[in-house]
Amino acid sequence: MAVFVPETTTERAKSLIRQEGAEVFVHGASWHEANERALKPVDADTAFIHPFDDPILWTGHATMIDEVVRAGAAFDAVVLSVGRGGLLFGVADRLARNGLQDIPIIAAETDARRLCQPR
Structure with missing residues (x-):
């Protein structure tokens, strides 16, 4: 691999x-x-597993919503740190599957340019 x-x-x-x-x-x-x-080396005999843009990964991320629902916790919003979208897609999908599609998702992404600047 x-x-x-x-x-x-x-x-x-x-x-x-x-x-x-x-x-x-x-x-x-x-x-x-x-x-x-x-x-570049991907061909018919090679598997390419995308690090974030794949429903299999979204499903894994989505389990956290199932865990919160199973625990009986009530929540008004879901706040996420996002980068490429896999976590966001998974959370949105699982909220909908649990009948919670009206729960707002607040997503924030870091700005690497700011993180790298000297103070």
Whole structure:
């Protein structure tokens, strides 16, 4: 198994990926560049598992809503930190499946440009 990550990936993250048995390839300054490189060897005999844009992943993220509903907790909104959308899609889907489609979702994304500026 090969996992492609951008240069910004921490050593800890790369180490954890390796612990799962994957070979880590570092390519490019951004996720998009690493993803483009990851797609190059894909052919009819190769599986490409997208890191966030896949219903299988959304289903995994969605289980947290099921857990809250099973626990009987009442809530007025769901607040998420989002990046590429997988968590958001999963939460929205599972709210709807639990009859909670009217619960607002508040999503916020970090601005990496601000995080990297000196103080």
